[in-house]
Amino acid sequence: MELPVIGNTPAAKQGGCSSSGCGTAPDALAHLPDHIRAKVQDHPCYSEEAHHYFARMHVAVAPACNIQCNYCNRKYDCANESRPGVVSELLTPPQAINKVLAVAAAIPQMTVLGIAGPGDPLANPERTFETFRKLAEKAPDIKLCVSTNGLNLPQYVDEIAKYNIDHVTITINCIDPEIGAQIYPWIYWENKRIRGVEAARILIEQQQKGLQMLTERGILVKVNSVLIPGVNDQHLKEVSKVVKAAGAFLHNVMPLIAEAEHGTYYGLMGQPSPTAEQLQELQDACAGDMAMMRHCRQCRADAVGMLGEDRGAEFTMDKIDVMEVDYEAAMVRRKEVHDAIIDQLEAKRAAQNPAVNPEIPANSRPVLMAVAGKNGLVAEHFGHAREFLMYEASPAGVRFIGHRKTELYCGGMDTCGEGDADPDSLLDRNISILKGCEVILCSKIGYEPWGKLEAAGIAPNGEHAMEPIEDAVMAVYKELAASGRLSQATESKKVA
């Protein structure tokens, strides 16, 4: 099964339509065949558009792992950190079921239940499949999804198909064992610990075999890759081509998280993480071959809520134990909420005018803008934004590029829970992550950051508060076009 190339590819340099997306396309998935779009339109981890409206949760029932990755440390307990592999509370399958039913009743927008760790779900087959089996019985309206390193995947593909799990994510960082040996020090395979190139060769073989078996069964596969500068950065373009040819539907290239405080091999050895620009460059390079996911928030293995938020603290086991859940009633309510959102999205899709905007000269240069957004609107105060959403406007339309976090990850036990002592340095840091942007859209902004942003060559804009993000970005782009600031020849590109 080969899917059409879709998505948020870079706009053609000289204007006009890019091959794969034309007009303001908030949802690249609109180009998909109907039966596939129907599968992903309410899945926040598969559809950029859906992640503004629908929520997901992970249950941490899978602690064991069968491989070691150099970006992972198996001591996974910090409540203040958000990154894959970290959880606060391991659950038994019955506890997980109670948690899912409680969350699904309290957050009707929750459509998806994933098992993602903190180890590898398929290295915990009994706990993982017991959870899926009972959920399929008790909450048939919840989509099930699983993510894996792929080592045990071929063995469990039929089991996955049995529980209607129609979304699987495989983390594939390489297809070359020599590169793999720099990422994976060992795997546990056929009752032995295997190391080096041989280990990587087996892992890669199983991943590719599993990918093929899933796509043959019509199960949608997303491939996650961790971008590790100097290790697999160039290689990931090849990975993207190969997994697409094998039928993967979406490629999610994520930046390496490597802090010494996390105690990982890469963290301790000083391996640099990619910059936002490096990440975007690689995503753009892969986008010619493959639909790229750019809205991943690299969430925890026990995350709850919308992407980018974590409501896990509201649903700890002690709180769930005293909640009374009437799931039959909740299911009725959930269906109403889902239908209303889908209707809203369909209406929005129907209203879109794919024509190239005649007000913008076709040779205008693209402009990168940051948005303090919430629920698809320009709805966040500059100073309250936990992340900025990055959009590129060009004559071909508006495309989502990714997000940039405004706060650093947990700095480890010593600094855990402490705020930044110096608000000035925090502001400077948040402005520095906006590098490359020319405009920041937000609902409100204070006097001081306004001045600092202008000094940094970024134009603050609070005039589109509460408007849909894509409309607001296009409106600003039109204003820039009208004032003649988008000509390719402009020596100083800055808008501010």
Place this chain on the structure above:
Amino acid sequence: MALQITETCVNCWACVDVCPNDAIYEDKPHFLIEASKCTECLGDHAVPQCAAICPIECAIVNELDEPLNPPGSLTGIPLEKLKELGLYKEAA
């Protein structure tokens, strides 16, 4: 003849699932091996399974308290680096 789990264990369950003798059980603060059931996998596997999958150096030791996965053997972090960071403990 039996292996033991030390306090460096992070309770990841990996060993429990691969033990052919069901000798490993959950306990606080960490998992333990029931000595009477542990055969060190003799007769079942070429190597003890708990030590073959355990991700934590020094978490599984033999009767002489020798770690089956000594420092540096699983993460690839050089011993000098572990010493520099104060993460290296001489085997007891």
